Structures are given as C-alpha cells and as structure tokens.
Amino acid sequence: MIQQFYPQVPHSYRFELNKDMHLAAAHFINDENAGACQNMHGHTYFINVTIAGDILDETGFLINFKDIKTLIHKRYDHTLLNDHAEYKGLNPTTEVVAEQIWTSIQTHLSQLANQPKCLQVVVRETPTSYVVYRPKQEDLS
Numbered sequence: 001m002i003q004q005f006y007p008q009v010p011h012s013y014r015f016e017l018n019k020d021m022h023l024a025a026a027h028f029i030n031d032e033n034a035g036a037c038q039n040m041h042g043h044t045y046f047i048n049v050t051i052a053g054d055i056l057d058e059t060g061f062l063i064n065f066k067d068i069k070t071l072i073h074k075r076y077d078h079t080l081l082n083d084h085a086e087y088k089g090l091n092p093t094t095e096v097v098a099e100q101i102w103t104s105i106q107t108h109l110s111q112l113a114n115q116p117k118c119l120q121v122v123v124r125e126t127p128t129s130y131v132v133y134r135p136k137q138e139d140l141s
Helices: 032-038 065-076 094-109
Strands: 015-027 041-053 117-126 129-133
Touching: 015 065, 041 065, 041 094, 065 094, 094 117, 094 129
Parallel strands: none
Antiparallel strands: 015 041, 041 117, 117 129
C-alpha cells in the first residue's frame, strides 16, 4: 500500500492510533441523480481510522489493530455494501460508508474499559476522491 497522509485531528489525548486498510466492495446508488453510479460497480476502498485515548488496556494497547480489521475489513471486504443491514434505506455513498464505519468502531470502543475514541474515519473511493468523517464532540461523550 502506498503511504498516505491524512488530515490531522487536533486533540489532547496522550495516544493516537491510526490504522490503514483496504478492501474491495461493490455498491450502487439508487437515485437518478447518481448518474452512472446507479449501476452496480466496485471500488478498492482505502480506509484510515484514527483512534485516541489516554489509557492503555491491560495488554498495553489503546486497541488491538486486529480488532479494527475484524470490525471493518472482515465485514465489508468482497461484499455488496447495499446488502448490509446498516445501509437499509440508505445509499452507501462514500460519506455514508465513512459514517457507518465510525459508528461500528465507536460502538465497539464504548464497551472497552479504557474508553478510547474514534476521532476520524477517512474513506478513499478512488485515487482522487476521499471523504473525511469526524464526529461532533457530543457523539464522543
């Protein structure tokens, strides 16, 4: 994978973890305004997740990288995004995908004793187009 640099999230946490991953998935946008994207097509998505916190777990991790990969890569790789329950009634645009990835990760993080926070999700759909999702402060509480 080519090394990517993403926008930084200002924060005051002691630790910041970034996980890059890529996956292949298909989708379609069920709206006439989507033009050619109404047709099923696929992307190799490049995803970056930023997680921060002040406390490490008993192993010395903010969160294990493997857990992030399980939450995202194993769930979405080589699938049709439209078939996933979280996109029921939604078009899996890059923006919506980024938000759903954040929701999945933050839900998992909220169950951990050390309470890390997902500060940013970047989803690159093509070499020239990506979306940055950052939750509002109240979403992290």
